[in-house]
Amino acid sequence: MARMSASERRAALARAALVVVDRDGVHAATTRAIVAEAQMPLGSFHYAVPSRDELLRDVVELVVEGEGDAALAGLLVDAAGPRDAIRRALAAYLDHVRQAPGREQAMFELTQYALRSPELSDLPAEQYARYHALAAQVLSAAEAHLGIRWTIPVAELARLVVTVTDGVTLAWLADRDDAAAERTIDLAADALTAFAASGTPTA
Amino acid sequence: MARMSASERRAALARAALVVVDRDGVHAATTRAIVAEAQMPLGSFHYAVPSRDELLRDVVELVVEGEGDAALAGLLVDAAGPRDAIRRALAAYLDHVRQAPGREQAMFELTQYALRSPELSDLPAEQYARYHALAAQVLSAAEAHLGIRWTIPVAELARLVVTVTDGVTLAWLADRDDAAAERTIDLAADALTAFAASGTPTA
DNA sequence: CCCAGAGTTGGTCAAGTGTCCCAGACGCGC
DNA sequence: GCGCGTCTGGGACACTTGACCAACTCTGGG
Numbered sequence: 516m517a518r519m520s521a522s523e524r525r526a527a528l529a530r531a532a533l534v535v536v537d538r539d540g541v542h543a544a545t546t547r548a549i550v551a552e553a554q555m556p557l558g559s560f561h562y563a564v565p566s567r568d569e570l571l572r573d574v575v576e577l578v579v580e581g582e583g584d585a586a587l588a589g590l591l592v593d594a595a596g597p598r599d600a601i602r603r604a605l606a607a608y609l610d611h612v613r614q615a616p617g618r619e620q621a622m623f624e625l626t627q628y629a630l631r632s633p634e635l636s637d638l639p640a641e642q643y644a645r646y647h648a649l650a651a652q653v654l655s656a657a658e659a660h661l662g663i664r665w666t667i668p669v670a671e672l673a674r675l676v677v678t679v680t681d682g683v684t685l686a687w688l689a690d691r692d693d694a695a696a697e698r699t700i701d702l703a704a705d706a707l708t709a710f711a712a713s714g715t716p717t718a
Numbered sequence: 719m720a721r722m723s724a725s726e727r728r729a730a731l732a733r734a735a736l737v738v739v740d741r742d743g744v745h746a747a748t749t750r751a752i753v754a755e756a757q758m759p760l761g762s763f764h765y766a767v768p769s770r771d772e773l774l775r776d777v778v779e780l781v782v783e784g785e786g787d788a789a790l791a792g793l794l795v796d797a798a799g800p801r802d803a804i805r806r807a808l809a810a811y812l813d814h815v816r817q818a819p820g821r822e823q824a825m826f827e828l829t830q831y832a833l834r835s836p837e838l839s840d841l842p843a844e845q846y847a848r849y850h851a852l853a854a855q856v857l858s859a860a861e862a863h864l865g866i867r868w869t870i871p872v873a874e875l876a877r878l879v880v881t882v883t884d885g886v887t888l889a890w891l892a893d894r895d896d897a898a899a900e901r902t903i904d905l906a907a908d909a910l911t912a913f914a915a916s917g918t919p920t921a
Numbered sequence: 922c923c924c925a926g927a928g929t930t931g932g933t934c935a936a937g938t939g940t941c942c943c944a945g946a947c948g949c950g951c
Numbered sequence: 952g953c954g955c956g957t958c959t960g961g962g963a964c965a966c967t968t969g970a971c972c973a974a975c976t977c978t979g980g981g
Contacts, residue, residue, distance in 0.1 A: 516928090516930085518927090518928065518929080518977070519965090520927085521927085521928075542834070543777035543792075545967080545968065546968075546969060546970085547967085556929070557930080559928090559929070559930080560969090560970090561971070562927095562930095563928095567969065567970095571739040577968095580924070591815075602818075608883060620830060620833060623830055626888075627743075627823060627826055627830065628743075629828050630746070631742070631823075633804075640892055640894070643893050644826070644893065669903070671898075671905060672905070674901070674902050675902050675906065676882075676903050678886055678906070679881060680811055681884065681888050682881030682882060682883075683881050685884050685888070686846055686877065688842070688883070689829060689842035689845060690843040692810070698877070699878050702874060702875070702913075705912070706910070709909065719959065721947070722947080722958080723958085724956085725958085727958090748937080748938065749938080749939060749940085758959095758960090759964095760960075761959065761960045761961065761962090762959070764939085764940060765958070765959080765960095770939065785929090904950095922960070922981100923980105924978105925978105925980100927963100928975105928977075929974105929975075929977080930976100931972105931973105931974100931975105932971105932972090934969105935969100935970095935972085936968085936969105936970105937966105937967085938965100938966080938968085939965100939966090940965095940966105941963085941964080942961105942962090942963080943960100943962095944959100945958105945961105946957105946959070946962100947957085947958075948958100949960105950953105950954085950955100950967105
């Protein structure tokens with residue numbers, strides 16, 4: 516094995532662990548499966564990382580970062596009016612889920628696992644705070660981008676948006692019904708548009 | 719151990735398994751933990767049930783039934799107008815989640831676990847079909863109960879409702895923010911009210 | 922050059938897992 | 952009363968898991 520500092524090795528293990536979780540689920544992400552994915556000997560694991568749970572912390576961090584990229588991608592769509600923009604942004608998110616279902620499922624599995632693990636029980640709150648902040652950021656940017664003003668506090672709307680994306684994702688993962696998911700997004704877009712008013716944000 | 723038919727024992731094991739999953743999570747629901755909860759010897763397990771995964775099927779069934787009771791409870795609230803009724807019904811669901819968080823988390827964990835398990839991969843689709851049907855049933859009953867008419871097909875609205883409840887539940891499980899969850903429900907109720915029109919259902 | 926500290930690695934251990942087995946106990950129909 | 956099929960339950964097995972160790976190798980600074 517190429518020589519590598521402990522912190523580098525830890526990062527490499529986290530990336531390998533994410534690949535395993537994505538492909539086979541959290542319960543399959545054993546120390547042996549992770550080092551196999553990273554093509555390392557088993558001994559490397561506990562030299563670079565104190566425990567398996569500790570590594571999962573890093574994996575959650577990776578997932579959150581990845582989620583951020585997906586969310587910001589929704590901003591890039593150009594649309595005719597607020598309603599169309601909202602719908603397209605949500606549709607872009609659904610596309611992301613469809614193209615990497617394992618990744619999205621990994622997010623849920625990690626949250627649930629962390630909630631059950633005493634040593635990681637603080638993670639989910641932080642994880643969702645990041646999601647909500649991310650959604651708020653996107654919504655704020657949308658105000659300027661679309662020339663609208665949200666009629667309720669962005670933080671509250673952000674939580675509603677995350678609620679919708681989580682709910683749509685969960686149902687789609689379960690039944691893989693593309694048409695139904697798109698229809699739900701259409702309805703959600705209609706509903707969210709009701710919270711937008713024309714005008715400059717800082718009027 | 720009291721003498722018991724195999725099918726009775728299987729049902730008792732399923733109930734015990736649900737208790738364990740509720741309390742400690744799916745990953746802790748080992749054959750030994752389940753028989754301990756049911757106060758049975760280990761040997762009883764594979765006499766009554768061919769495999770652990772097979773038993774989890776029964777557990778999912780129990781969870782879905784329980785979810786049905788919670789959903790129908792929302793119908794019993796009396797309210798001043800459609801919007802208030804919707805909000806109260808969603809709030810009632812949130813109360814249910816708050817009083818039995820482990821149960822709701824069990825639902826998600828079982829779905830995720832089943833998705834990863836080849837022999838149970840058909841379960842989530844069926845599970846969510848039941849949820850959607852249940853929501854549709856409640857929404858249809860609400861038409862008569864509230865003297866309104868939904869302006870879009872009930873099946874589509876049902877999926878949106880499940881999306882909202884799932885999303886709200888997931889976020890609350892993660893950060894336990896009661897106020898934020900209630901606020902999200904208020905907003906969702908506003909949004910859903912937009913799909914209700916006054917009038918008789920079969921006009 | 923050399924040596925101390927960082928990194929590597931295969932082997933090992935105890936704990937826990939799902940599943941199976943089989944000798945025995947029980948109860949119901951004949 | 953008797954036998955047979957159903958049920959009981961303790962033990963065992965093969966396997967996986969997270970964690971740890973001790974011996975080895977490398978590398979860079981003095």
